[in-house]
Amino acid sequence: MKRVILLMAVLLVAVGAYAQTTVEFWHAMTGHNGDMVNTICDQFNASQKDYKIVPVYKGSYSDTMNAGIAAFRAGQPPAIIQVYEVGTATMMAAKNAIKPVYQLMSENNMKWDPSIYIPTIKSYYSTSDGRMLSMPFNSSTAVMYYNKDAFRKAGLDPEKPPVTWPEFFEVAKKLKASGMEGGFTTNWISWIQLENFSAWHNLPFGTRSNGFDGLDTQLVFNNPITVRHFQNIYDLSKTGVFIYGGRENKANPLFTSGRVGMHFESIGGYGNMKANCKFDFGVARLPYYSDVPGAPQNSIIGGASLWVFNGKSKPEYKAVAEFFNFISQPEIQALWHKETGYLPITQAAYELTKSQGYYEKNPGLEVAIKQLLNKAPTANSMGIRFGNFNIIREIEDQTWEDILAGKISVKDGLDKMVREGNKTLREFEKLYK
Amino acid sequence: MSKQYEFKAPVLPYLLVLPQMAIVFVFFFWPAAQAVLQSFYLQDPFGGRMIFVGFQNYSKLLVDPDYWQSFTVSTVFALCITISAMAISLFLAIQANKKIRFSAFYKTMLVWPYAVSTLVAGVIWLFMFNPNVGVIAYVLKHTFHVNWQYLLNFNQAFLLLTMAASWKQLAYNFVFFLAGLQSVPATLIEAAEIDGAGAGTRFWKIIFPMLSPTTFYLLVMNLVYGFFETFPIVHAITQGAPGKSTGILVYKVWRDGVINLDLGSSAAQSVILMLMVILLTVFQFRFIERRVTY
CATH class of the missing domain: 3.40.190.10 (Periplasmic binding protein-like II)
Known part of the structure; x- marks a missing residue:
C-alpha cells in the first residue's frame, strides 16, 4: 500500500512539473549584469504560470558557447543560449543546430513586429533580406x-x-x-x-x-x-x-x-x-x-544575442517565444538599459527612458544611442558577419x-x-x- | 624481473585493477582516440559537417612557419625554465642543508610556493609587472627609467614568463634536491675532507655525482613542466602576445580549439604533443632505470 501511495505521489509531482514547462537559458553575464538577468527571468516567471525560464551562468562568452556546442553534440542543449557577436556567423552557418527567431515567432503565432527593434541592432542579427535569426540581448x-x-x-x-x-x-x-x-x-x-x-x-x-x-x-x-x-x-x-x-x-x-x-x-x-x-x-x-x-x-554594435537550439518540444518553443516577447517590452528594456549600461534594443524603450528624464543625469548613454541612430545603416554599416x-x-x-x-x-x-x-x-x- | 609475484587467483587481480583501468580508459584512452580521429577531419563545431582530409591538418602545421616558431619558443622556454629553476633550487638546497640557525624555518618557507597553483602564480607576477597596473613595473619605469612594456617587447615578455614559471617550480625542485643531499653519506664527505679536498672539489667530485639520479629525474620533470604545464602562466600574463611570439604549443592548442573552434587543427596539435610526451616518458624510463644508478 505504501508503495502505491509513493508511486502516486511521484506521478502527481511529475504531472505537476509537466503542467509548467521549464526551459534553460545559458548565459555569460557576471556581477551586476548577471543579477539583472536573474531579475528579468524572475519577473517573467512571476508574470504567468505556464512557463519557467531558468537562467544558468556558464562562464565567459567562449565558455558558454563551448558548453552549448558540447551539449548540442551530446543531444542535451538548452533552449536558449547567449552567444557573443564573433560567434554569430558560426551559429548562422550551423543550420542543423539552430531555430531562427523569425520562424519561432511565426510558428507560435506570436504578435511580433520586428520593426520595433533599433535598425542597426536588428540588422546585425538578421539575414540580408531582413529575417531575424537571433534575439538581440545585450548590445553596446x-x-x-x-x-x-x-x-x-x-x-x-x-x-x-x-x-x-x-x-x-x-x-x-x-x-x-x-x-x-x-x-x-x-x-x-x-x-x-x-x-x-x-x-x-x-x-x-x-x-x-x-x-x-x-x-x-x-x-x-x-x-x-x-x-x-x-x-x-x-x-x-x-x-x-x-x-x-x-x-x-x-x-x-x-x-x-x-x-x-x-x-x-x-x-x-x-x-x-x-x-x-x-x-x-x-x-x-x-x-x-x-x-x-x-x-x-x-x-x-557589439555584445551578444540569444540563440534558440533546434530539436526542442512545442511547449518549450512556446515558452521561449513568450519570453522573447516579454523581454522586448519597453519597461523591461528600459530597466535593463539603465541598470547595465547596454543599449535598449527597441526604439520604444529609448523613448521611455528619455521621457523618464534619465539622460539628463546620464548624458553618456544617450551619446551612444544617438551615434548608433545617426543615419540609416548602409551596406557598410549594418554590421559585420x-x-x-x-x-x-x-x-x-x-x-x-x-x-x-x-x-x-x-x-x-x-x-x-x-x-x-x-x-x-x-x-x-x-x-x- | 625475478622479484615479481604471481597471483594464483585467476579473477581477483583483474577485478582489483578494473576500476583503475576503467578510469584510465574513460578519461585517457577514449579522449586520446577521439583526438586522433578528429585530427583527420575538417569539421564544424556543431558536428554537422565532417569532411575527411587525411593528413592535411598535420601537413598544414608542418609547413606553417608560425607553428615552427611556436615550437622553437616552447623549446627554448622549457630549457630556460629547467636550467634556471634547477640551478637556483640546487643552490638553495645546499644552503638550507648546512648546519645553520633557523634552517627548519628556511626550508618551510622555500617549500611554500609549491602550494600556489600555477594560474595564481601567473596572476601574482602579472600584478607585479603589468605595465598598466603593476607595482614593480611602476618602480622600473619611474625610479629606474626602464622602458618596461612587455606587451610589445618580446624579450621582456619572455623574461617575465621564465621568471614566473621558474619561481613556481623552485619549491618542487628544492624538496627533491634537499632529500637527495641528505642521502649523500656524511662519511664520504668527511673522508674527502681528510684527504684534503676543498669545498669545490667535494661538491663536483662527490656530491654532484651522488645527486645525479635526482638531477636526472628533475631534468625530465622540469622539461615536462616547461613544455606542458606552463599554460596557466602564459594564459595569465601574455596570452601569447606580443604578436604571437609567446604562444607556446600548449597555449596554441587551447586557443585554436576552444576559442577559435578549429577542432581539426587543434586535435592534430594535441596528437603531436601526445607523441612528444610519449617520447619523453620512454626516454625517462630507459635512462633513469639503466644509466643513472650506482
Missing part, C-alpha cells in the same frame, strides 16, 4: 571617454571634446604636454579602430556587404583612409602620445588611473568607468576624418602589436591582416559549401 557600441579634469588642467574646454581625428590628435598632444603620461589609448583595436572605424566612415570592411550576402566575402579594409589612421596612431606612439594598453579591454586602467586623458571603450563599460574613475569624465562620439564623404555614418571571426580579430591584434613594435610597416601590416584574414575566411567557406 564603441564611444570615446575623456577626462574632463585633465581637459581643464590643459586649458581645454571640457564641454567641447574633439570632433574630428585631426582635432583629437592635437588635443592628445596638449594633454601630454600638460603633464600626463600620454594623451590617449584604446581598447579593442579590431572592433573599435577597424570595424567601427569603417562603418563610421561608410567604408566597406569586407565585400558582399561585410559578409552579409555570402560566405565568399573578402576583407578590404586596407584602404588609404584606414592606413592613414593607423599611421597617425603609430606616429604618436613613437612620441608617447599614444600608449598601448593591451588587447580586448585591458587598456582601461591607463584611463581610470588618470595616466592618459582620452580612451575608446564600449558603452557597456560605462558602469565600470563610473565606479573606477576618481575624476569627472565625459562620453563623446567617435571622431571622424571630415574629408571622407558620408562620414560620420553610424557606428555598429564573418566566419572564423575570432581568428580574424586575433590576426588583427597580433599584427597591430607587430606594427607598434616596429617589426612591420603600417601599410604592410594592414595588407597582412587582410591577406591572412582572407585565408581563414576561405577555410570557413570551404567547410560550409
Whole structure:
C-alpha cells in the first residue's frame, strides 16, 4: 500500500512539473549584469504560470558557447543560449543546430513586429533580406571617454571634446604636454579602430556587404583612409602620445588611473568607468576624418544575442517565444538599459527612458544611442558577419602589436591582416559549401 | 624481473585493477582516440559537417612557419625554465642543508610556493609587472627609467614568463634536491675532507655525482613542466602576445580549439604533443632505470 501511495505521489509531482514547462537559458553575464538577468527571468516567471525560464551562468562568452556546442553534440542543449557577436556567423552557418527567431515567432503565432527593434541592432542579427535569426540581448557600441579634469588642467574646454581625428590628435598632444603620461589609448583595436572605424566612415570592411550576402566575402579594409589612421596612431606612439594598453579591454586602467586623458571603450563599460574613475569624465562620439564623404555614418554594435537550439518540444518553443516577447517590452528594456549600461534594443524603450528624464543625469548613454541612430545603416554599416571571426580579430591584434613594435610597416601590416584574414575566411567557406 | 609475484587467483587481480583501468580508459584512452580521429577531419563545431582530409591538418602545421616558431619558443622556454629553476633550487638546497640557525624555518618557507597553483602564480607576477597596473613595473619605469612594456617587447615578455614559471617550480625542485643531499653519506664527505679536498672539489667530485639520479629525474620533470604545464602562466600574463611570439604549443592548442573552434587543427596539435610526451616518458624510463644508478 505504501508503495502505491509513493508511486502516486511521484506521478502527481511529475504531472505537476509537466503542467509548467521549464526551459534553460545559458548565459555569460557576471556581477551586476548577471543579477539583472536573474531579475528579468524572475519577473517573467512571476508574470504567468505556464512557463519557467531558468537562467544558468556558464562562464565567459567562449565558455558558454563551448558548453552549448558540447551539449548540442551530446543531444542535451538548452533552449536558449547567449552567444557573443564573433560567434554569430558560426551559429548562422550551423543550420542543423539552430531555430531562427523569425520562424519561432511565426510558428507560435506570436504578435511580433520586428520593426520595433533599433535598425542597426536588428540588422546585425538578421539575414540580408531582413529575417531575424537571433534575439538581440545585450548590445553596446564603441564611444570615446575623456577626462574632463585633465581637459581643464590643459586649458581645454571640457564641454567641447574633439570632433574630428585631426582635432583629437592635437588635443592628445596638449594633454601630454600638460603633464600626463600620454594623451590617449584604446581598447579593442579590431572592433573599435577597424570595424567601427569603417562603418563610421561608410567604408566597406569586407565585400558582399561585410559578409552579409555570402560566405565568399573578402576583407578590404586596407584602404588609404584606414592606413592613414593607423599611421597617425603609430606616429604618436613613437612620441608617447599614444600608449598601448593591451588587447580586448585591458587598456582601461591607463584611463581610470588618470595616466592618459582620452580612451575608446564600449558603452557597456560605462558602469565600470563610473565606479573606477576618481575624476569627472565625459562620453563623446567617435571622431571622424571630415574629408571622407558620408562620414560620420553610424557606428555598429557589439555584445551578444540569444540563440534558440533546434530539436526542442512545442511547449518549450512556446515558452521561449513568450519570453522573447516579454523581454522586448519597453519597461523591461528600459530597466535593463539603465541598470547595465547596454543599449535598449527597441526604439520604444529609448523613448521611455528619455521621457523618464534619465539622460539628463546620464548624458553618456544617450551619446551612444544617438551615434548608433545617426543615419540609416548602409551596406557598410549594418554590421559585420564573418566566419572564423575570432581568428580574424586575433590576426588583427597580433599584427597591430607587430606594427607598434616596429617589426612591420603600417601599410604592410594592414595588407597582412587582410591577406591572412582572407585565408581563414576561405577555410570557413570551404567547410560550409 | 625475478622479484615479481604471481597471483594464483585467476579473477581477483583483474577485478582489483578494473576500476583503475576503467578510469584510465574513460578519461585517457577514449579522449586520446577521439583526438586522433578528429585530427583527420575538417569539421564544424556543431558536428554537422565532417569532411575527411587525411593528413592535411598535420601537413598544414608542418609547413606553417608560425607553428615552427611556436615550437622553437616552447623549446627554448622549457630549457630556460629547467636550467634556471634547477640551478637556483640546487643552490638553495645546499644552503638550507648546512648546519645553520633557523634552517627548519628556511626550508618551510622555500617549500611554500609549491602550494600556489600555477594560474595564481601567473596572476601574482602579472600584478607585479603589468605595465598598466603593476607595482614593480611602476618602480622600473619611474625610479629606474626602464622602458618596461612587455606587451610589445618580446624579450621582456619572455623574461617575465621564465621568471614566473621558474619561481613556481623552485619549491618542487628544492624538496627533491634537499632529500637527495641528505642521502649523500656524511662519511664520504668527511673522508674527502681528510684527504684534503676543498669545498669545490667535494661538491663536483662527490656530491654532484651522488645527486645525479635526482638531477636526472628533475631534468625530465622540469622539461615536462616547461613544455606542458606552463599554460596557466602564459594564459595569465601574455596570452601569447606580443604578436604571437609567446604562444607556446600548449597555449596554441587551447586557443585554436576552444576559442577559435578549429577542432581539426587543434586535435592534430594535441596528437603531436601526445607523441612528444610519449617520447619523453620512454626516454625517462630507459635512462633513469639503466644509466643513472650506482
